[in-house]
Structures are given as C-alpha cells and as structure tokens.
Amino acid sequence: MSKPFISLCPEITRAHALHLMDWLEDESVTRYLSDSRHVSRFIEQVIGRVQLPILTHLFNQGGRFFMAYDRHDQPVGFVRLVKNGPDCEIVLLIGSRDNWGRNLGASALREGMKLAFFDMRAERLVAKIHADNTRSLKAFQRCGFLPDGATPTLKSYAMTSAHYLQHLRAGTMGDSCQIHITEVDQARLRDLVALELDAHVVDLEHEIERAIVVDARQVARNVVTMNSRALLHLDDEKVEVALVYPQDADDSAGKLSVYSDIGTAILGYKEGDAFDWRIPNRTRRISIEKVLYQPEAAGDFDL
Structure with a gap:
C-alpha cells in the first residue's frame, strides 16, 4: 500500500473556496475548528463580492493559506500558517470524512512544518488543539510535537526548529524513501x-x-x-x-x-x-x- 502523499499549493481559486464551504458545512468536520464560523462567513462574503478566479491574496490576509492535495491532485483539506514574531502557528483540516484515518493529516502537517521552518524561518511551530480532538493530538505527537501548555478546552503543542532538524536528519519524519x-x-x-x-x-x-x-x-x-x-x-x-x-x-x-x-x-x-x-x-x-x-x-x- 502506498504511503500517504500530500502537497501544499499556495494558489487559492473560487473552486477551492467552494470546496471549503462544503467542508465547513459538515459539523463533524468543524466541531474542533475554533474559528469555523468566522471562516465560513469570510468565504461566503468573498465568493459573493469578489468576481475573481484567483483569491490567493484574500486568503493570505493575516497569514499564509494552502490547499492540501492528494496524489491524484484532488483537494482534501487546507493548512494555514500564521507568523507571530519568531513563532508560527499552524491550523490544518482534512475536509472530507472519507479521507479520515488515512494519515493525510500527518502528511499535511509534515509539509506545513517544511514551509514553516525552511520558508518562513520560524523558530517554533505551535498548534492549539481542542482537548477532545484525539485524532489531531495523536498526529502532532507522532510528528514529534511536545506539550506546551493547556487550558480546559485547548492543548498547545510546539516543535522547535532545532528539534525539527534533529528528527529530519534522524529519518523519523516519515519520508517515503531514504536518500x-x-x-x-x-x-x-x-x-x-x-x-x-x-x-x-x-x-x-x-x-x-x-x-x-x-x-x-x-x-x-x-x-x-x-x-x-x-x-x-x-x-x-x-x-x-x-x-x-x-x-x-x-x-x-x-x-x-x-x-x-x-x-x-x-x-x-x-x-x-x-x-x-x-x-x-x-x-x-x-x-x-x-x-x-x-x-x-x-x-x-x-x-
């Protein structure tokens, strides 16, 4: 069986926005996404008032937004990276329940880590995850993230740049083939x-x-x-x-x-x-x- 494959693409089109709207209408998809209502409202407004085929600049306000594609070039989710000083926060979502359990989230996370540390030059990558979202918690833990605080509803996990490079060089990031x-x-x-x-x-x-x-x-x-x-x-x-x-x-x-x-x-x-x-x-x-x-x-x- 092929290992999961995800690529992150920075160009966001109207078709992508419609995919996002469909995903965000599913309560099982959004129940752990803290800003899902805000995101849905934003996408709805963009589609209604902006008649442009490419919406990348709108989605990148306040951060960087990427569509996640599988090996068949089908959009399956998104990753958002927000730089705040030396830190970068990551939010990711796999949009269809049919794709859950295929380790696509962990693959999307590894691609997000690559961009955060090599492109955005973050010193730390941080994720704030709902305490009941066991699937996401396990994915971040498997990728080497460590606990970084908690509230009654959210658990924070973080990965430093140095820790990331250690994992990368040790071959524990799940890449398909050694080189x-x-x-x-x-x-x-x-x-x-x-x-x-x-x-x-x-x-x-x-x-x-x-x-x-x-x-x-x-x-x-x-x-x-x-x-x-x-x-x-x-x-x-x-x-x-x-x-x-x-x-x-x-x-x-x-x-x-x-x-x-x-x-x-x-x-x-x-x-x-x-x-x-x-x-x-x-x-x-x-x-x-x-x-x-x-x-x-x-x-x-x-x-």
Whole structure:
C-alpha cells in the first residue's frame, strides 16, 4: 500500500473556496475548528463580492493559506500558517470524512512544518488543539510535537526548529524513501541555497537536510549524485536527464538544474526508487530506472 502523499499549493481559486464551504458545512468536520464560523462567513462574503478566479491574496490576509492535495491532485483539506514574531502557528483540516484515518493529516502537517521552518524561518511551530480532538493530538505527537501548555478546552503543542532538524536528519519524519548525498555535494549545495532567498529552494533545502551524508568514495554506484546521468520514468514517459548545478543547466540537452522541480526531486535517490512529487499544477510519479553515469563511480571526483 502506498504511503500517504500530500502537497501544499499556495494558489487559492473560487473552486477551492467552494470546496471549503462544503467542508465547513459538515459539523463533524468543524466541531474542533475554533474559528469555523468566522471562516465560513469570510468565504461566503468573498465568493459573493469578489468576481475573481484567483483569491490567493484574500486568503493570505493575516497569514499564509494552502490547499492540501492528494496524489491524484484532488483537494482534501487546507493548512494555514500564521507568523507571530519568531513563532508560527499552524491550523490544518482534512475536509472530507472519507479521507479520515488515512494519515493525510500527518502528511499535511509534515509539509506545513517544511514551509514553516525552511520558508518562513520560524523558530517554533505551535498548534492549539481542542482537548477532545484525539485524532489531531495523536498526529502532532507522532510528528514529534511536545506539550506546551493547556487550558480546559485547548492543548498547545510546539516543535522547535532545532528539534525539527534533529528528527529530519534522524529519518523519523516519515519520508517515503531514504536518500543519500555526498559530503562534497552537501557542502556545495548548502552554499548555493544560502545565497537564495526565494521559496523555490525550500524543497531542495529540505532534501539536503534529510539526506544521509556519505563520503564521495563510498557512495553506492546506483545513487543519483550531482552531475550524474539517469534514465527516469515520469509517469509513463521515459526520459534521460543529467542532474547539474544551475550554471550548467540546459533543458534542451536534458541537463536539469538541481533547482528545477525534477532536479530537486531525483537528488539522492537510487535505481528502483519510485515516489510522487508535486510540480506546478500536478503531481508526477517519478521512478529511477537506471543511473547511466555517476562521477564518483567513474573516479571523476573533480566535477
């Protein structure tokens, strides 16, 4: 059985707003959502008075709002992140009861953590959960959140940035496949990411930090390292690509920058690995059929 997959998308459309309205009309969905009435009223007003196809700027007032998609590109919930000084508060909801019990909430939470710590640079991520919401309490606990106070109705849980990185590097965040990266590649990529302020490197930084780091002379020959060439399956399409640094990228020659969606996706995976990865507007199934050339295996350590 495939592990649960969730991607978070920042663009909010009128169709999304209608999905939200449907979810918020179900009392079993909203009974633990403290501001559900306010949210419903806000969405109703937006749909009634704003005749725009894209509503992202309205939903991002006071925080950042993301629709949660499953691997079939269907909206299944939302995540909201609100920065308050060094802290960030997270609110998430899986909207349909049919999707409960599939661990989609924990998967959405992990994606929210990635954005909070790597994009918004929060020092702590905080959640305030209704004391009777056992499903959410268990999801946050499984992801490593620790108690951070309580009232008669709400329990607070928190995760620090340092604690998050510890879990990520220990491989306890539930990622589908382990990946490997050489010490040299890690150092070079960290230097590159440090110069970037854009959100497009969030996934790359996450992959660098979660990877198992190995000596360049000991990395397995079937791992996609920097400057490797590999034969991939992208859904049903077979393509040959080279994974390169941004200055060497040439899409027409199949040289994919590690900053690109597919480039970031394949870093550190090995022959036989298959996984889902969200690129703009859709999710793709990526499998590594064969590593055709790896510089470390060929003794080319100066690339």
